[in-house]
Amino acid sequence: MTNPTGITADFRSTAEVCRGLASSRLIALFACEHGIHGQYQAGVKFEDERDAVLGLPVYSLYGRHKKPTPDMLVGLDTLVFDVQDLGMRFYTYVSTMLYIMEACAENGKSLLILDRPNPLGGIVCEGGLLQEGYESMVGAWSMPIRTGRTLGELARMVNDLKGLGCDLDVIPLEGWSRSMQYTDTGLPWMLPSPNMPTLETVRAYGGTCFFEGTNLSEGRGTTRPFEWIGAPWLDGARLSESMNKHRLPGVHVHPVYATPAFSKYQGELCGGVRLFITDPQRYESVNTGLLLLHEVNALYPQAFRWLAPPQEGSRYFIDLLTGGEEVRRSIASAAGLRDIQVSWGQDSAAWKELARPYLLYT
The missing domain is CATH 3.40.50.12170 (Uncharacterised protein PF07075, DUF1343)
Structure with missing residues (x-):
């Protein structure tokens, strides 16, 4: 294998x-x-x-x-x-x-x-x-x-x-x-999958993979998969300003435009943000991804949506990625975000x- x-x-x-x-x-x-x-x-x-x-x-x-x-x-x-x-x-x-x-x-x-x-x-x-x-x-x-x-x-x-x-x-x-x-x-890094070319990609992936379950591009089809997220209706400057106010450890969020060559929004110009990981040891990929989901929900409540289940009775993909329904149901509110952060922190410690x-x- x-x-x-x-x-x-x-x-x-x-x-x-x-x-x-x-x-x-x-x-x-x-x-x-x-x-x-x-x-x-x-x-x-x-x-x-x-x-x-x-x-x-x-x-x-x-x-x-x-x-x-x-x-x-x-x-x-x-x-x-x-x-x-x-x-x-x-x-x-x-x-x-x-x-x-x-x-x-x-x-x-x-x-x-x-x-x-x-x-x-x-x-x-x-x-x-x-x-x-x-x-x-x-x-x-x-x-x-x-x-x-x-x-x-x-x-x-x-x-x-x-x-x-x-x-x-x-x-x-x-x-x-x-x-x-x-x-x-000192070992060579061989990309384990087509959209995981660098260690910077790996570091960002733990949070931006959430966007696979949304109508935002997770960066597939760009030169920065998972380091960049975006959509035609997204203002990267606005989102980066909201994110950087949190002063998250080890990361700077910066506005970047991109046009995916394949996958979501193929051939469409998208506003978006790129994650610059400034301190890998301090960077919290999952918590950063949660905050990104929260801010996009808050800034674009009419445009943002979760990808629907592929067939009636099946799970939302975001629920499979996050391991339950809490994120999909609660991430839009500040109180919901805090509850998830506390619960997930307890789970990780256990x-x-x-x-x-x-x-x-x-």
């Missing part, structure tokens, strides 16, 4: 390394969202295929199936998981990992996770816990939005607390500590204590 981020420090792919192991035989590849080569845009479903370089089947876990079927696992002893995560609940790779754990447990296969750094460090957690009934591909288990944990630590925690019984082994990182940002590791026994790094 890998993608372009599954590389060594000297740029060799995990799949190539596994194929060269004398004591093992590589028999299949598994692909999460965006594909085995990172070739698909967000949300694009794809089918099984064959890898032209390795000549192996590539099983899609972002199409008809979200977890491996028994047929996919025939002849397999151990599934190796190696992708770079972002440390955010709604980035789908963590959900795919949990579904793989379930499949391995159900089919008597072992799972080997090659751990990778949380690019935002391992100390800060933000956001409320996912509520029961809001599980989806953008949130498969009750964790905060910004987890503050590596995938290996999350896997150990879920395996125990959910009682999955997965035969799990985690190969831990060497030399990584919780206070390290990705830039401190999560840190719950996760403590499963930490692999200090």
